[in-house]
Amino acid sequence: MSIVSLLREGPAITTSDRQVRVAARLHLPGVISMLAVLNEVLSADECAALIEMARPRLRPSTLVDPKTGRDLVSSERQSQGMFFRPGENELVARIDRRLAELTHLPVEHGEGLQILHYPEGAGSAPHYDWIQPSNEANRASIARSGQRISTLVSYLNDVPAGGETAFPELGWNVTPQRGSAVYFESCDPAGELYPVSVHHSLLVTAGEKWVATKWARTRPFVSA
Numbered sequence: 001m002s003i004v005s006l007l008r009e010g011p012a013i014t015t016s017d018r019q020v021r022v023a024a025r026l027h028l029p030g031v032i033s034m035l036a037v038l039n040e041v042l043s044a045d046e047c048a049a050l051i052e053m054a055r056p057r058l059r060p061s062t063l064v065d066p067k068t069g070r071d072l073v074s075s076e077r078q079s080q081g082m083f084f085r086p087g088e089n090e091l092v093a094r095i096d097r098r099l100a101e102l103t104h105l106p107v108e109h110g111e112g113l114q115i116l117h118y119p120e121g122a123g124s125a126p127h128y129d130w131i132q133p134s135n136e137a138n139r140a141s142i143a144r145s146g147q148r149i150s151t152l153v154s155y156l157n158d159v160p161a162g163g164e165t166a167f168p169e170l171g172w173n174v175t176p177q178r179g180s181a182v183y184f185e186s187c188d189p190a191g192e193l194y195p196v197s198v199h200h201s202l203l204v205t206a207g208e209k210w211v212a213t214k215w216a217r218t219r220p221f222v223s224a
């Protein structure tokens, strides 16, 4: 069987410590190699523990200015975020390994797990996770580690209303459900962008939203 995407095959993916169920897969050759919804990625206890470890370390989320490569803090109501270092404690190491085992990429290709918190009224603007080679910092990052090829956004809580991960070019919205995740690929193995991977978080209209994002590169990740 030829590999159509980096996501492992089958209706369930066996990792070293958990069976992850594949609820849906979208594979459109030449358009996007994979957009999938996964269930039972994280346990309720793991979701709660990640939130509590992240909470004291949250900082306003920044957007990278595509022209300068500098971080911009948006004036709109936005999320707050933080990064764990790869494998920085036992729980993070276990989750880093499990998330890598969902794919055909080694754990070393993963960036540190990012936690985002959206308060009520917050969302995000449509964007690509693909790194634009439009400034020196981004070109250096691509030179060190390759492109960001895959994204796994795991939902750490049930959002009472809103907060879906939306793919406007595909008319596809994923509802946040604790322990579930959306997986997608932003480019092909050669690094060519899939424009339909553009996505954003819809506004949280009631309650709050917590997610854990794992990005993986085409080569082992080396931080700046």
Ligand SMILES: O=C(O)CCC(=O)C(=O)O
Pocket (backbone or CB within 6 Å): 116, 129, 153, 163, 164, 165, 166, 199, 200, 201, 211, 213
């Ligand atoms: O919060 C979401 O639903 C999407 C998160 C996201 O796009 C990202 O972390 O790059």
Ligand SMILES: [Fe+2]
Pocket (backbone or CB within 6 Å): 127, 128, 129, 199
């Ligand atoms: Fe994103």
